[in-house]
Amino acid sequence: MASIDMKNIVKKYGDGFPAVNDVSLDIADGEFMILVGPSGCGKSTLLRMIVGLEDITSGDMVIGGKRVNDLAPRDRNLSMVFQNYALYPHMTVYENIAFPLRLSKTPDDEVRRRVTEASDVLELKEHLERKPANLSGGQRQRVAMGRAIVRQADAFLFDEPLSNLDAKLRGQMRTEISRLQRRLGITTVYVTHDQTEAMTLGDRVCVLRKGKIQQVASPRELYEQPVNLFVAGFIGSPPMNFLPATPEGNRLRTPFGEIELDEKRAAAVAGHDLLLVGIRPEYFDDASLVDEAKRPLGSTFRAKVDVTEWLGDSQYAYIPYEAPDSIRSQLRELSKELDSEELRTQAIVSIDATSRIREGREAEFWLDSRKIHVFDPQSGENLTRDAEAGAELTRLATQDRLEQAEEAGGRDTDARGGATAVGVG
Amino acid sequence: MRYLFRPPAADATGLLVLPWDQPLEEWDDELLLDVPSRGISRHVVRFVAVEDRVYALKEIDERLARHEYALLAQFEGEGLPAVSVLGICVDRPDDQPAVLVTRYLEYSMSYRWLFSRPRGAHSAEQLLDTMVVLLVRLHLAGVFWGDCSLSNTLFRLDAGTFAAYLVDAETVERHPSLSPGQRAYDVDLARERVGAELLDLQFGGLLPADIDPIEVAESLPRRYESLWEEVTREEVFRTDEQRYRVAERLRRLNDLGFDVGEVELRTTDAGTRLRVETRVAGPGQNRHELFRLTGLEVQERQAQRLLNDVRAFRAYLEQKSGSPVPETIAGHRWLAEVYQPVVDAIPEDLRGRLEPAEVFHEVLEHRWFLSEQAGRDVGTTKAARSYFDTVLPRTPQELTTPSVIAGRG
Numbered sequence: 001m002a003s004i005d006m007k008n009i010v011k012k013y014g015d016g017f018p019a020v021n022d023v024s025l026d027i028a029d030g031e032f033m034i035l036v037g038p039s040g041c042g043k044s045t046l047l048r049m050i051v052g053l054e055d056i057t058s059g060d061m062v063i064g065g066k067r068v069n070d071l072a073p074r075d076r077n078l079s080m081v082f083q084n085y086a087l088y089p090h091m092t093v094y095e096n097i098a099f100p101l102r103l104s105k106t107p108d109d110e111v112r113r114r115v116t117e118a119s120d121v122l123e124l125k126e127h128l129e130r131k132p133a134n135l136s137g138g139q140r141q142r143v144a145m146g147r148a149i150v151r152q153a154d155a156f157l158f159d160e161p162l163s164n165l166d167a168k169l170r171g172q173m174r175t176e177i178s179r180l181q182r183r184l185g186i187t188t189v190y191v192t193h194d195q196t197e198a199m200t201l202g203d204r205v206c207v208l209r210k211g212k213i214q215q216v217a218s219p220r221e222l223y224e225q226p227v228n229l230f231v232a233g234f235i236g237s238p239p240m241n242f243l244p245a246t247p248e249g250n251r252l253r254t255p256f257g258e259i260e261l262d263e264k265r266a267a268a269v270a271g272h273d274l275l276l277v278g279i280r281p282e283y284f285d286d287a288s289l290v291d292e293a294k295r296p297l298g299s300t301f302r303a304k305v306d307v308t309e310w311l312g313d314s315q316y317a318y319i320p321y322e323a324p325d326s327i328r329s330q331l332r333e334l335s336k337e338l339d340s341e342e343l344r345t346q347a348i349v350s351i352d353a354t355s356r357i358r359e360g361r362e363a364e365f366w367l368d369s370r371k372i373h374v375f376d377p378q379s380g381e382n383l384t385r386d387a388e389a390g391a392e393l394t395r396l397a398t399q400d401r402l403e404q405a406e407e408a409g410g411r412d413t414d415a416r417g418g419a420t421a422v423g424v425g
Numbered sequence: 426m427r428y429l430f431r432p433p434a435a436d437a438t439g440l441l442v443l444p445w446d447q448p449l450e451e452w453d454d455e456l457l458l459d460v461p462s463r464g465i466s467r468h469v470v471r472f473v474a475v476e477d478r479v480y481a482l483k484e485i486d487e488r489l490a491r492h493e494y495a496l497l498a499q500f501e502g503e504g505l506p507a508v509s510v511l512g513i514c515v516d517r518p519d520d521q522p523a524v525l526v527t528r529y530l531e532y533s534m535s536y537r538w539l540f541s542r543p544r545g546a547h548s549a550e551q552l553l554d555t556m557v558v559l560l561v562r563l564h565l566a567g568v569f570w571g572d573c574s575l576s577n578t579l580f581r582l583d584a585g586t587f588a589a590y591l592v593d594a595e596t597v598e599r600h601p602s603l604s605p606g607q608r609a610y611d612v613d614l615a616r617e618r619v620g621a622e623l624l625d626l627q628f629g630g631l632l633p634a635d636i637d638p639i640e641v642a643e644s645l646p647r648r649y650e651s652l653w654e655e656v657t658r659e660e661v662f663r664t665d666e667q668r669y670r671v672a673e674r675l676r677r678l679n680d681l682g683f684d685v686g687e688v689e690l691r692t693t694d695a696g697t698r699l700r701v702e703t704r705v706a707g708p709g710q711n712r713h714e715l716f717r718l719t720g721l722e723v724q725e726r727q728a729q730r731l732l733n734d735v736r737a738f739r740a741y742l743e744q745k746s747g748s749p750v751p752e753t754i755a756g757h758r759w760l761a762e763v764y765q766p767v768v769d770a771i772p773e774d775l776r777g778r779l780e781p782a783e784v785f786h787e788v789l790e791h792r793w794f795l796s797e798q799a800g801r802d803v804g805t806t807k808a809a810r811s812y813f814d815t816v817l818p819r820t821p822q823e824l825t826t827p828s829v830i831a832g833r834g
Contacts, residue, residue: 014601052606073610084572084596086465088621090629103620103639164486 002064002154002187003029004050009059011045011211019045021211023059028398030185030405032178034202036192037234038339042211047159047191052076064154079153081161085144087132094119094128097146111150118149121183137169138176145180155187162197174200185405193339195235199223203401204394207231209337217390218397224371225390229380232278232373234338238316241347242334244327245277245374252277252374255321256347257301259369268383269374275383276327278373281316281348286355287364298368306346308359315353319365320346330377430512431498437512439475440526445514448521449484460529460827461538465576465622466593472529474831479529480511487515489595490523496594497527504706505566506559507591508579530590531826532582532780536575536622538823541631549636550644551587553619555580557648558682559589560615561656566705569607571596574618582779584726584786588707608653616645656683660699667697674701684708718756719764723782730786735759767809775813777829778820788812 004027011020020042027033035043048054049061052073061068068076088096094115095102101111119125122142127135132143148156158177162170178201181188192198198205199219207214207222207230215227219235226232232240245252245259250266252259254277261269269275287300307318323331323345331345349365357363374384426445430437444452449469458472458479469484485493490513497510511526539552556578563570570577570591577593600607620642626632656678662670667690675685684704691698711728715721718735721728739755767788768781779787792808 051610053604053610054606055604073606074613084467086467086574086576086618086621088465088625088628090625090631091621092628095624095628099621099624100617102624103617103642105639164489 001029001185003027004033004155004187004189005060005062006046006050007060007062009046009049009061010057011042011049011054012057018057018211020049023208023211023213025206025213025216027187027189029187031401032181032188032190032201032203034190034192034198034205035208036195036198036205037208037214038337039193040210041208043191043193043208044159045211046208047157047189050076050155050189051078051080051157077154078157079148079151079155080157080159081145081148085141085147087135087140087143089131089133091132092129093124093132093135093143096132096143097124097150100147100151114150114152115146118146121149121180122146137165138172141169141173142176145177149184153186155189156181158188158190160192161190162192163194177201182404183408185408196237199235203397205235207234218394220397221390221393224393225385225387226278226373226382227385228382229276229278229334229375229377230337232375232382233334233340236280238281238348239338239340240278240280241349242276242278242327242331242375243321243347244323245275247272247275255323256303256319256365256367257299259299259367259372261369261374265374265384272376272383274324274326274377276330276375276377278375278382279347279367280371281350283368283371284347284349284351285366286351286357287366289352289355290366295366297370298366300364300366302362302364304362305357305359308351308357310353313353315351315355317349317351317357317363317365318346319349327377426514426518427516428512428514429494431510437526440473440480440511443473445524446518449482449524458827458831461535461823465574465625472827474827477828477832479531479827479831481508481527481529483525483527484522485525485595487523490515490525493525493594493597496597496599499599500568500591500594503566504709505562505568505591506588506707507594527592529827530579530581530592531828532783533579533590533826534581534824535579537626537631539580540575540623540626540633540636542821549641552580553641553645554648555587555589556615556619557645557652559591560612560649561652562683562705562707563591564603564608564611564653565656565703567600567602569598569600569603570611571598571614572618573611573615575622576618581724582783583724584730584783585790586726588724588726612646612649615649616642619645652681655681656703661693661696662699663696664692671699674699678703679708682708684710718752719760721760721764721782723780727780727782727786730789731764731782734763734785734789738763763805767805770809770813771817772813775817775820777825778817778822779824780826784812784817787816791816 006023006025009020009023010018012018023046035046037043045054049056052068052071056069063076063078091099097118098111098115101114119128122145124139124142124146127139132140135143162173165173174197190201202219204216204218205222206216209230215222215231222231222235226235229242233242243254243256245254247269250261250263252261252275259277303319305317306320309316328345351357373382375382428437428441443456449471452471456473458474460472471482473480473482494510494513497507500507501509508530509528511528513526514524517523536552540549556575559578560570560573572593572595577591579590579592580587581590620638623632623636623638623641627638632638660670660674671688671690675688678685678701684706685701686704687702689700689702708725711732712723712725715723715728715732721731723731735756738759739750739752742750742755742758764785767785771781771784788805788809791812792803792805795803795808795811
């Protein structure tokens with residue numbers, strides 16, 4: 001186990017282009033850190049510098065307190081998990097997990113101890129004597145994880161491990177990886193371009209854009225207190241809606257009517273002409289279904305619905321809106337950068353599944369004005385971000401992680417006791 | 426469905442009638458060619474024969490299929506030893522994965538076959554060295570393999586030695602050049618995979634007792650490092666030694682199977698500094714020369730062997746006629762009067778076990794052996810007859826290349 005600390009890491013290629021630009025990131029011992037961002041953001045390059053596949057142009061890569069810039073990959077004691085794993089047909093599952101130890105001439109009893117331990121965690125114990133041909137897809141992936149576990153690496157590294165799996169196995173493996181990481185409490189760095197994967201797996205998520213860190217925070221902080229337009233647009237599916245807005249005193253004039261701001265937010269946006277207001281789909285609802293008590297906490301507006309999408313447990317309505325050309329081109333650029341096609345001048349609004357709002361008709365909507373954010377369209381900065389509230393969310397997530405690790409530690413000690421007895425017997 | 430094929434696409438037209446809309450696993454046995462296990466694959470792989478040509482079909486995620494298709498095409502253009510790609514089929518119904526189509530590497534052998542039956546000449550060391558040559562060549566070309574294993578390598582006999590080919594480029598990354606970390610990591614992956622594959626053969630009772638999987642695997646990084654060093658190191662020597670030191674270095678590289686593209690000599694205070702730029706393509710001088718003279722397409726060492734025989738034949742013609750014979754004439758006559766009769770005389774049931782050029786090479790070896798025993802030159806015809814009677818039948822039948830089996834119907 002080890003922490004991974006990066007200090008001012010820069011990676012420049014031959015043409016002088018910085019693929020990673022002054023990244024400083026501390027990953028705590030036992031933490032699950034996600035590196036996420038659209039293609040070309042530098043996430044894979046950063047992971048490769050941790051592993052030792054890419055030379056570091058400048059800065060320090062420190063693993064477990066030791067500077068590793070000049071160490072060969074195998075001397076860093078890290079494990080890239082299921083990169084093109086192969087299962088060997090004549091070997092039992094046990095040997096399929098054990099062979100890295102065999103190759104390093106580990107004594108038999110030590111091999112047995114580690115394989116038994118790993119197979120307990122992976123729930124492969126009943127399959128150890130079987131041949132891999134009889135395993136399911138998920139079990140095969142677990143064997144690959146078993147190999148990583150028996151190496152006793154200081155950290156696990158994953159580089160888009162699920163991108164080639166079908167949707168069902170992908171979901172299954174996501175849960176599996178998350179559960180396993182919790183049980184083992186091993187430092188993990190996971191690269192993905194998929195924000196859903198990022199949000200469901202990580203203790204903290206590091207969002208990268210063009211080689212630079214945008215924000216490092218717990219999934220909830222990223223979602224509720226994004227630092228800028230880029231993070232706000234990247235995290236969340238369907239994405240946050242961005243509407244043009246002009247401040248007038250403590251109100252914002254928007255295509256969806258006027259939105260009232262509290263004093264603090266009104267002060268933060270004062271002095272700007274044109275702004276972007278960010279509202280997540282679920283901060284809206286069908287006004288006719290909103291509780292009387294809740295109604296005054298937001299504002300209502302009437303709009304014509306273009307399309308509705310009923311999904312059984314939820315429902316979305318698509319509402320086009322007008323925006324000045326400058327905002328349109330801004331949004332187009334942002335979509336391009338986010339590899340998405342969805343940020344158009346059309347709001348995606350979540351309404352109750354029972355709502356009778358219909359396509360092509362005008363309807364009344366309610367929006368929760370407490371939860372909106374206001375962005376400077378030029379700099380992208382979130383003017384209404386509450387840094388303290390955000391930090392509190394990440395602090396709570398860290399506390400959860402430490403508590404879970406402690407519980408898992410207790411469980412594992414029990415499991416290990418049992419396993420050793422089996423091994424000796 | 427959509428098919429993407431590289432020219433010459435004439436090959437491809439016969440493939441179009443296959444049931445691409447169905448999963449490979451459900452294809453009728455009638456359509457498929459039974460090719461013995463080639464190694465371990467994570468994907469469904471099937472073989473088909475169309476108009477006497479054999480193709481390997483691999484079901485794989487579309488993104489990976491496109492990636493592999495583009496890379497294999499690049500490799501072929503650059504002369505890197507890899508299987509030749511024909512095309513891909515994408516947009517198959519029911520969200521089925523894409524299919525990558527490669528040409529079967531005729532007369533190739535898998536490690537499973539080679540390691541399970543070591544003959545004196547094909548030692549485990551020799552195979553590993555061949556694989557290391559391939560890895561070094563790829564690394565020189567900026568290719569990070571990411572999955573270098575025996576399963577992903579095919580071996581072909583080239584005048585008694587082996588040549589190795591990359592089969593699977595799914596995990597390959599192409600860079601302008603590789604960092605030391607990338608090379609080290611790739612070698613480490615190779616070490617582990619080779620070790621595991623040999624252990625697997627051992628567990629299956631298929632590995633001869635004198636091969637220790639762990640030892641063989643451990644020797645791989647060492648072999649790689651010394652070859653890499655030999656191929657890339659800069660040398661400094663006294664200026665007066667320059668001539669023979671350069672010649673010596675170039676000869677050594679040729680012996681190792683590398684051609685030199687450019688030699689750079691720089692005079693410094695310490696002496697002359699020599700840097701050689703090694704060509705990534707496999708050496709081809711003899712291959713091209715033989716093709717020019719005879720139209721035969723064979724491998725490099727085979728070509729060298731055959732060219733020597735063409736030259737000897739030309740000297741014989743000149744001696745007989747008492748006047749010079751142009752090399753092109755000698756080449757044509759050699760093909761018609763020497764080479765082709767030997768190849769045509771291969772008994773029907775022994776055809777396809779070895780590549781024709783390899784058979785010819787072995788006949789020449791056999792002729793030398795018989796002649797030495799007899800104390801006189803026995804001639805090619807007699808040597809060939811004896812070879813077909815006594816030596817070729819000992820080459821196992823399972824080596825018969827699939828296109829010949831397919832041709833027999």
